[in-house]
Amino acid sequence: MDIRSFRRQTKPEWVSPGPDYGDVEILCRPLGFDYIDEQAKLLRVAARKAGGEDRISSADRAALNVEAMIKTGLVDVRGLVDNGNPVTFAQFCDLLRQPEFGELANLAMAACGAAGRVRQDDMEEAAGNSGGASAST
Numbered sequence: 001m002d003i004r005s006f007r008r009q010t011k012p013e014w015v016s017p018g019p020d021y022g023d024v025e026i027l028c029r030p031l032g033f034d035y036i037d038e039q040a041k042l043l044r045v046a047a048r049k050a051g052g053e054d055r056i057s058s059a060d061r062a063a064l065n066v067e068a069m070i071k072t073g074l075v076d077v078r079g080l081v082d083n084g085n086p087v088t089f090a091q092f093c094d095l096l097r098q099p100e101f102g103e104l105a106n107l108a109m110a111a112c113g114a115a116g117r118v119r120q121d122d123m124e125e126a127a128g129n130s131g132g133a134s135a136s137t
Contacts, residue, residue: 007117012075015111023079026108030116031073038068059099066096066105073112 042064
């Protein structure tokens with residue numbers, strides 16, 4: 001395996017979750033240290049309110065993970081509609097916060113996980129599109 005397949009870019013990129021989701025694409029960043037820091041900050045606040053970290057419910061933990069993802073990873077969405085009307089980024093974020101849209105939140109988390117990865121097939125395609133080195137005379 002080529003070591004470059006582990007390299008991650010940090011600039012936002014459009015990620016398609018796959019053919020099962022039609023034209024939906026999410027503009028996102030990989031979840032890194034900013035996400036972990038935001039998650040920890042939200043966890044501390046929740047622990048103070050709950051009277052200790054062990055008293056934070058699983059639902060509240062899931063909600064703070066979504067908030068941290070929205071703040072640090074998500075930038076925009078396209079191709080998602082509600083009854084034929086395009087869903088705005090603000091609407092998308094509101095949907096992610098609703099427990100009944102957990103699958104959508106999982107999809108967004110997976111998109112952030114895929115963002116920034118330099119894939120071997122992408123590198124090979126780019127190499128195939130570049131001209132070969134010329135022989136020196």
